[in-house]
Amino acid sequence: MTDKLKDMFNSISLPEDLDERIELGFDRGRAYESAQRRRFKRRVVAVAATLTLIIGSISIIGLDKVEAAIKQMLQYVPGYNVLVDKEEGEVLALQEPVYHEVDGIFLRITAASKLDKNLTVTIESNKNLISKEEVLLKDERSNILAPSSWAVAGGGDFWQGNYHFEVKEDYVDYSIVLGNQEVSFTLEKTIEVDDFLQLGPHAQDKGISIVAIKKPMEDKMKISLLNRSEGEKIVGYPFEENLYSSIWNPYTKLEKSMYLIDREGSKTYPTIPSSFGSQMSDFYFPTTDKEGLKLVLPYVKVNYPNLKTEKVRIQTPKDGQVERINKTLVLGNIEINLIDIRRDKDEIIVSLKAVSLEDEILDDVRIRGISGYGLTFNEDTGYTELFIDREEVGNRFSLYFESPTTLLLGDWEIEFD
Amino acid sequence: MKIKMSTDEFETLFKQYKADIYRIAYTYVNNEADALDVVQETAYQAFISRNKIRDKTKFKSWLLKIAVNKSRDLLRKNKMILFDDLSTVRTMEIKKDESVSMFMDDLKSLSLDEKNIIVLKIYFQYTFEQISEELKLPISTVKSKYYRALEKLKVEEGVYDRQA
Numbered sequence: 059m060t061d062k063l064k065d066m067f068n069s070i071s072l073p074e075d076l077d078e079r080i081e082l083g084f085d086r087g088r089a090y091e092s093a094q095r096r097r098f099k100r101r102v103v104a105v106a107a108t109l110t111l112i113i114g115s116i117s118i119i120g121l122d123k124v125e126a127a128i129k130q131m132l133q134y135v136p137g138y139n140v141l142v143d144k145e146e147g148e149v150l151a152l153q154e155p156v157y158h159e160v161d162g163i164f165l166r167i168t169a170a171s172k173l174d175k176n177l178t179v180t181i182e183s184n185k186n187l188i189s190k191e192e193v194l195l196k197d198e199r200s201n202i203l204a205p206s207s208w209a210v211a212g213g214g215d216f217w218q219g220n221y222h223f224e225v226k227e228d229y230v231d232y233s234i235v236l237g238n239q240e241v242s243f244t245l246e247k248t249i250e251v252d253d254f255l256q257l258g259p260h261a262q263d264k265g266i267s268i269v270a271i272k273k274p275m276e277d278k279m280k281i282s283l284l285n286r287s288e289g290e291k292i293v294g295y296p297f298e299e300n301l302y303s304s305i306w307n308p309y310t311k312l313e314k315s316m317y318l319i320d321r322e323g324s325k326t327y328p329t330i331p332s333s334f335g336s337q338m339s340d341f342y343f344p345t346t347d348k349e350g351l352k353l354v355l356p357y358v359k360v361n362y363p364n365l366k367t368e369k370v371r372i373q374t375p376k377d378g379q380v381e382r383i384n385k386t387l388v389l390g391n392i393e394i395n396l397i398d399i400r401r402d403k404d405e406i407i408v409s410l411k412a413v414s415l416e417d418e419i420l421d422d423v424r425i426r427g428i429s430g431y432g433l434t435f436n437e438d439t440g441y442t443e444l445f446i447d448r449e450e451v452g453n454r455f456s457l458y459f460e461s462p463t464t465l466l467l468g469d470w471e472i473e474f475d
Numbered sequence: 476m477k478i479k480m481s482t483d484e485f486e487t488l489f490k491q492y493k494a495d496i497y498r499i500a501y502t503y504v505n506n507e508a509d510a511l512d513v514v515q516e517t518a519y520q521a522f523i524s525r526n527k528i529r530d531k532t533k534f535k536s537w538l539l540k541i542a543v544n545k546s547r548d549l550l551r552k553n554k555m556i557l558f559d560d561l562s563t564v565r566t567m568e569i570k571k572d573e574s575v576s577m578f579m580d581d582l583k584s585l586s587l588d589e590k591n592i593i594v595l596k597i598y599f600q601y602t603f604e605q606i607s608e609e610l611k612l613p614i615s616t617v618k619s620k621y622y623r624a625l626e627k628l629k630v631e632e633g634v635y636d637r638q639a
Binding site: 064070073076077082083086088090091430432447449 | 493517
């Protein structure tokens with residue numbers, strides 16, 4: 059019977075691009091290892107619109123550093139070329155998006171920004187990246203530069219990347235070179251405003267201000283969101299697919315996405331955002347502009363990078379044994395209870411229970427002391443289960459948690475008229 | 476003791492099991508595009524973890540376990556995904572033998588438990604007892620779910636009987 063079943067499974071045909079996708083996975087692994095070896099520069103600035111929500115792979119080299127720097131240093135609105143914080147110097151931004159196509163292969167420059175000698179360019183293309191051709195920058199004097207860091211997201215026939223270059227001179231005209239394509243673009247000075255809230259309609263709650271800039275398009279509405287906070291680091295807006303809270307709090311009732319609501323009470327939810335996960339995020343709503351529209355954000359995602367629990371030393375149980383831990387670890391407003399640990403052959407399972415506040419729910423947390431693990435919610439026990447390979451931890455190991463990301467519920471309703 | 480495995484050696488070994496990885500992924504996610512995503516994720520995860528392998532004889536089961544975990548991750552993630560225009564970019568366009576196509580359709584009817592059991596049975600050669608331990612299910616439940624899965628896949632009825 060098993061042989062027959064196996065034979066049936068073997069009848070599932072293998073797709074032509076199987077090898078290609080394996081190579082993409084390896085490439086991403088190589089990029090990760092290379093990034094681990096690389097020393098990041100602390101002062102990396104200027105990022106343009108970022109698309110990270112594409113099904114497929116995400117290879118990241120230095121993106122988090124770039125975003126962190128941006129969050130601390132400036133408030134730049136891509137597409138509007140508005141800059142709020144001008145203390146850090148003159149910021150240049152892409153004058154207008156550029157599209158170039160040869161034999162069905164397109165290359166689109168969607169955003170660019172430059173502060174001092176740091177230039178970041180966001181491009182989209184369907185060119186096969188497996189060929190390992192580099193994205194290069196050419197300046198006005200035909201000097202060619204390779205990127206010092208980059209982040210690529212995408213899969214299949216579409217990808218988008220942010221490329222950071224350290225330029226030598228202050229030019230405004232550059233070209234991106236990819237294979238046999240060379241696409242020119244021009245930078246211009248950004249508009250500056252003194253007060254963040256001057257940018258547009260806004261809402262304030264719990265020390266967090268959110269500004270929404272509305273831009274009606276042909277058949278949809280683009281809304282760019284900007285925020286400022288007194289303490290927490292805002293890392294995301296309400297958009298359902300970016301949630302992990304179901305692993306920690308599966309039964310929490312929550313409106314998972316922001317929405318536009320009109321005077322008749324009809325709600326419209328956003329489709330794919332063009333940028334996501336930072337302070338400058340664009341969202342597209344499949345609706346036309348009308349009077350009385352209101353944007354409702356049921357929560358924002360905030361991160362506490364400096365919060366860390368104490369370390370707990372745990373003895374690895376013998377196969378089949380369950381040991382109680384009964385330890386509560388505190389992470390700001392969140393508590394994580396370590397219930398017990400059990401071993402099933404080569405797998406160690408730690409049962410956890412996150413206790414959140416009514417208006418602040420744990421979404422994600424970094425688990426330290428172990429390098430590889432899996433997390434899932436066990437509906438039978440009501441606990442979140444942390445899976446670790448026995449080989450990973452030996453006979454004893456330490457476990458602690460840091461940098462929690464939470465969903466902070468609040469009253470952010472922004473009226474446009 | 477950890478084994479130092481060269482990149483070339485790792486990649487060669489990985490590719491030996493690519494068909495199993497893809498088919499496991501397909502069993503869980505039931506479409507080519509997602510299964511390829513799982514394969515790519517598995518390649519990435521295995522690549523960066525390759526130096527943690529201590530016993531080469533366990534390479535295959537280690538690799539397939541990553542594929543299973545990545546498949547489950549994707550299923551979990553897909554529950555929360557709103558947009559469909561990117562996830563449905565590619566569908567099966569290759570014309571298949573009708574019986575194969577029926578089999579692939581029937582795979583969709585399996586519950587997650589049934590998929591787990593079938594994968595452990597076929598690709599990990601687990602006994603019912605081992606599956607019971609792995610999934611924390613009573614043996615009787617494992618057996619009944621297994622036979623129900625076979626029924627759904629119409630193995631006994633010989634619907635897919637064909638030359639191997």
